[in-house]
Amino acid sequence: MNSSAAMETEDKVMMDHDAMISAHCRAIDVSGIRRVFELGAKLSDPINLSIGQPDFPVPDEIKEATIEAIRADRNGYTLTQGAPELLSAASAHLAEDVGWETPSDDLGLLVASGTSGALLLAFSALVNPGDEVILPDPFFVVYPAIGRITGAKLVYCDIYPDFRMTAERVEPLITERTKILVVNSPGNPSGVVLTNAELRELAELCERKGVILVSDEIYDAFTYSESRENGKCPSPARFTRQMILIRGMGKTYGCTGWRMAYAAGPKVIMQQMQKLQQYTFVCAPSMAQVGLAAAFGLDVSGHVDAYQRKRDMVVEAFEGVTDLVFPGGAFYAFPEIPSSLGLTPGQFAERAIERNVLTIPGNAFSAKDTHLRISYAVPDEKLRAGLDVLRDLFINPG
Ligand SMILES: Cc1ncc(COP(=O)(O)O)c(C=O)c1O
DSSP, rough: OHHHHHHHHHHOOOOOOOHHSOOHHHHOOHHHHHHHHHTTTTTTSEEEOOOSSSSSOOHHHHHHHHHHHHTTTOOSOOOOOOHHHHHHHHHHHHHHHHHOOSSSSSSSEESSSSSHHHEEEEEEEEHOOOEEEEESOOOOOOHHHHHTTTTTEEEEEOTTTTOOHHHHHHHGOOTTTTTEEESSSOTTTTOOOOOOOHHHHHHHHHHHHHHHEEOOTTTTOOOOOOBBBBBBOOOGGGGGSSSSEESSTTTTTOOGGOOOOEEEEEHOOOOHHHHHHHHHOOOOOOHHHHHTTTGSSSOOHHHHHHHHHHHHHHHHHHHTTTTTOOOOOEEEEOOHHHHHSSHHHHHHHHHHHTTEEEOGGGGSOOSOOOOOEEEEOSSSHHHHHHHHHHHHHHHOOO
């Protein structure tokens, strides 16, 4: 070692990078899902029922419009709130679907980098350290993570065994410090769809208590025939404007990687979310915004009907072998792993992996360890083969 290198070493502080990680980052636990990914990575061609994205391609019209946007040099920053053509398409869609005029005197509209991006902006705009945020349990994994990042106190609403987040279950959890109630219907991981009547009660409760309802409706298009009301996905937006409505485009149009969503809600809050977006994400991806402006006019009912048939295959496969709450939407099912099987959901998932099938143990989405999440967004033959393995495991856990 020459003398100048030695000098450098003496001047440097040995950094313990792990000790430098922030407490809120450290508090985010990814172990449940990571374990499945690690085990699954060892399989060459698994039947993957763990994936949370559709298996159909982006419709050609959207692909072409997006490629055309790149060719037309729509590659720079857009306005922070979104490209004008997507904003006006989303606005027309919301007017038709839930009767909201956006933008208007009281409501704002923002295009965001995915539903997760919109959720982060909403929490960042509203949560002071220690403010309480009520989340369903089981939950989509991003909710607690974003809650921790923004310093929220997480309050879980136990929605077992039927996975319905009702006003009756939520009301006792509301305190002076409650800022946000997160509602997710159709829900991940259960697939349960709340009714307009249930959502109306939640909306009224939030208005009465001064709580902002954040409605994650990323699976709105995947609301199956028996759960639709007047042909539409039930939404609290039909009953209140004191809420943030978030709808993603990634699942509906098979473009999860494009990171696209839109959010609407009280103008003052949306302005703050826009300000935060300006200094963080800056804008959602420009070419995807332009390409997706045409999306609302496309008919995706063929895919939705196909997924409803897959859902029926799942319900049928578990009939008589375990309890499954009927999933009226999304593309997940959350069957119970009965204690009489003598296996934890994690052990059940490991047995399934031994037979080439990937699922996710329910404790990745919950404080409870009693269920298993299955995604049925896979081709029919794969789903059939995977369901045969799972059904067999319920009958002969080995
Ligand atoms: C309920 C729910 N919300 C949000 C997201 C994230 O959506 P995005 O990819 O638009 O961030 C997902 C993805 O699985 C989800 O299941």
